[in-house]
Amino acid sequence: MNKLITLLFLILSLGCSNQQTGEEDRIIKHLESQLDYAVKNAELLATSELISPRTSENGKLKLVKTRDWTSGFFSGNLWMMYELTGDEKWKETALKFTLPLEQEKWNGNTHDMGFKMYCSFGQAIKYTDNPEYREILIQSAKTLSTRFNPVVGCIRSWDHNSDKWDYPVIIDNMMNLELLLWAAKETGNENFKEIAIKHAETTIKNHFRDNYSSYHVIDYNPQTGEVQHKNTHQGYADESAWSRGQAWGLYGFTMLYRETGNDEFLGQAERIADFILSQPGIKQGEIPYWDFDAPGIPEEPLDASAGAIIASALFELSTFSDKQREYVSVARNLLATLSTDKFLAPVGENEGFLLKHSTGHKPHDSEIDEPLVYADYYFLEAIIRNRALKTKDE
Numbered sequence: 001m002n003k004l005i006t007l008l009f010l011i012l013s014l015g016c017s018n019q020q021t022g023e024e025d026r027i028i029k030h031l032e033s034q035l036d037y038a039v040k041n042a043e044l045l046a047t048s049e050l051i052s053p054r055t056s057e058n059g060k061l062k063l064v065k066t067r068d069w070t071s072g073f074f075s076g077n078l079w080m081m082y083e084l085t086g087d088e089k090w091k092e093t094a095l096k097f098t099l100p101l102e103q104e105k106w107n108g109n110t111h112d113m114g115f116k117m118y119c120s121f122g123q124a125i126k127y128t129d130n131p132e133y134r135e136i137l138i139q140s141a142k143t144l145s146t147r148f149n150p151v152v153g154c155i156r157s158w159d160h161n162s163d164k165w166d167y168p169v170i171i172d173n174m175m176n177l178e179l180l181l182w183a184a185k186e187t188g189n190e191n192f193k194e195i196a197i198k199h200a201e202t203t204i205k206n207h208f209r210d211n212y213s214s215y216h217v218i219d220y221n222p223q224t225g226e227v228q229h230k231n232t233h234q235g236y237a238d239e240s241a242w243s244r245g246q247a248w249g250l251y252g253f254t255m256l257y258r259e260t261g262n263d264e265f266l267g268q269a270e271r272i273a274d275f276i277l278s279q280p281g282i283k284q285g286e287i288p289y290w291d292f293d294a295p296g297i298p299e300e301p302l303d304a305s306a307g308a309i310i311a312s313a314l315f316e317l318s319t320f321s322d323k324q325r326e327y328v329s330v331a332r333n334l335l336a337t338l339s340t341d342k343f344l345a346p347v348g349e350n351e352g353f354l355l356k357h358s359t360g361h362k363p364h365d366s367e368i369d370e371p372l373v374y375a376d377y378y379f380l381e382a383i384i385r386n387r388a389l390k391t392k393d394e
């Protein structure tokens, strides 16, 4: 009798996992068709300057120049579609959207180098062995390093708003450190790694509140390293928890632990996760509002990009943490919500973007409840990470 029950259980769970795989395959096919449409749309509108889709504005596709912080994500999406399908067509298309970004390796006016170059060329070197791409990334890391001030212990994020801030560092900047950690491994130059670690340590010291939610902008005195202001730029208020900022922190410290093995970074990632998971609905897979403290909840716009970044980060954090089961379950719940009709755009709509309902910059009244190319990027990455976990479990 016991044997019969075990057999039945095995048959049922096999059926269940087959069903899940079938559903995953269906979604990947859907995403592939939509990305096909996105490429056609982008090629139609692209100019020598405007090269990469960012969002939709007044119902029209908005393309950006290479210097825009989002310029690397579309090519990253195409590389990830290559990973998901193995179809050489995606590799060729990805290269077409990656190569125009090369000139950014010299752009020292922004901290966004990691977003631009690591999400594009950083993906390209996974699937090609072209030594030129390696050199492009190393030069990008060198250029980014010039923005590090050892007195502050951080890379400077922005040069704008100089009337307001002397040396602004934003939580998003954690994401640019992956490029430096990669370059340290590739070249053996420890300086890249030291900068990344110092930046992360200073961020732990100054960016977080007692409940491990994070400020968006910390303004330092560049001569003394003292903290001068704790502000927001894209969140609701200086003291609120801007959702995507919390997501960047979670993802950034998880990645820092992966690359350094330093327990301090793992602990920080887990404490950020505790904060995020304590927010209403997140454990059940509800997509965050644009700011966890936005005053008009539940009438506030959502931010699918924050949901996708959190899902991707939790999948990775689960591989290092004792709370593996909880993190995987929340990440899968978020992924399931993003895969519903509410968020997943029908093929041929949404200007070719995969997801609907993201919010870029609410206080500036821009990109509210619109698609955003980086929501798609972390959504695809979360799908890939989930698939890798499932393969390991089997």
Ligand code: GLY
Binding pocket: 069, 172, 234, 244, 360
């Ligand atoms: N790094 C800018 C943003 O998250 O909107």
